[in-house]
Amino acid sequence: MDLFEAIEKRYSYRGEFKPDPLPREHLIEIVEAGIRAPSACNQQVVSFVIVDEPELLEKLAKAIDRPVCHAAKAMIVCVTDPRPVYREMSFAPEDCGAAVENMLLAITALGYATVWLDGALRVEDRAARVGRLLDVPDDKTVAVVLPIGIPVQPGTQRERLPFDQRAWFNRWGAG
C-alpha cells in the first residue's frame, strides 16, 4: 500500500478481531517500522515488548480493561526511558509518538487494525500493572499499547477539520 493511502486509511479500531493469529514476520515488520522512527539525538529511548502468548494477552487485557484488548491477537507495548538526552531534557513522549505513528501506518498497510492506547493506561495504575506483567524495569515507563488484529467490522478515520482551519501559508490564520 502506498504511504499516502495508508495515512488516509488508518483509523482507530476498538471492535472485535477475527480469530486469525498474527504471524511473527508481520509483528517484526511492524516493530521495525517503529524502530526506524526518528528520535531526539538518535538516543532511541523507546523499546517494545511484543506480546503474542495467549495467556499473557489475557492477563494484559484484564489489566488494561478495554474491550478491544480482549480480542487482540497481539499487543505491542511501547516502553520509554525518561532519561534526559539533550541539556537535561527528555524527549521520550515525542520519540514514542513518532515510533507509534510509524507502526500505525505499518499495521494499516499490512491489513490489520489497532488503536493507540495511552490515556487508557494513565488511570487506575494500569501502566504499572502492565509493566509488572512484562518485567519492565521500575525506571522505565509503559507509555502506549497497540492491540492488533484483523478487524471484524473495519471502519474509517474520524473526520478532520478542513485544511484552511488547521494550516496556513506564511502567517497564522492567513486567508
Ligand SMILES: Cc1cc2nc3c(=O)[nH]c(=O)nc-3n(C[C@H](O)[C@H](O)[C@H](O)COP(=O)(O)O)c2cc1C
Ligand atoms: C496521544 C494519544 C492518546 C490516545 N489514547 C487513546 C486511548 O487511551 N484510548 C482510545 O480509545 N483512543 C486513544 N487515542 C486515539 C484517538 O482517540 C483517535 O486517534 C482520535 O479520536 C481520532 O480518531 P482516528 O484515529 O480514527 O482518526 C489516542 C490518540 C493519541 C494520539
